[in-house]
Amino acid sequence: MSGSQALKADALDFAGDTATYALSLFVIGASLRTRALASLIKGASLAAIAIAVLGMTVLRVMNGAPPEAATMGVVGFLALSANVASVLILLRWRDGDSNVRSVWLCSRNDAIGNVGVIVAGGVVALTGTAWPDLLVAALLAGLFLKSASAITLQALRELNTTGASHATPVESSS
Numbered sequence: 001m002s003g004s005q006a007l008k009a010d011a012l013d014f015a016g017d018t019a020t021y022a023l024s025l026f027v028i029g030a031s032l033r034t035r036a037l038a039s040l041i042k043g044a045s046l047a048a049i050a051i052a053v054l055g056m057t058v059l060r061v062m063n064g065a066p067p068e069a070a071t072m073g074v075v076g077f078l079a080l081s082a083n084v085a086s087v088l089i090l091l092r093w094r095d096g097d098s099n100v101r102s103v104w105l106c107s108r109n110d111a112i113g114n115v116g117v118i119v120a121g122g123v124v125a126l127t128g129t130a131w132p133d134l135l136v137a138a139l140l141a142g143l144f145l146k147s148a149s150a151i152t153l154q155a156l157r158e159l160n161t162t163g164a165s166h167a168t169p170v171e172s173s174s
Helices: 005-027 032-063 069-093 098-127 131-165
Strands: none
Touching (some): 005 032, 005 131
């Protein structure tokens, strides 16, 4: 309703997080291999969200109409309140396996995104232009891609570790 790309990016990330949290809870007691495979799915979905946000932002550059700053600020503040609570709860698991780390990264990204939406809303209100909103949307897409890469790389390392532990030892020829 606000016409904000940054708020849309934040909302898409929230939707993706819902699926991420459900998948994380589903595999939490599973083997490291299963959790790492789930993390690969989460990394791919986060990358897809980033690409969608970038695409929508590029399309919005052509339109250039400024979003509604007040809606951006109010929704951003409400979302930030919820995400700060989540981040504080998840803080102790930020260095866990790829499954729990992905939940931490998603929550952290949400809080960063909320602050970005609030700031962009304020600058949109001051300038009357769409550029602050578009810049924050592009920055969020970059953050999503960076997190997707980190989740995917850690999951691949964990898969390599679990694959190596299941390998048959090679007999020595001496």
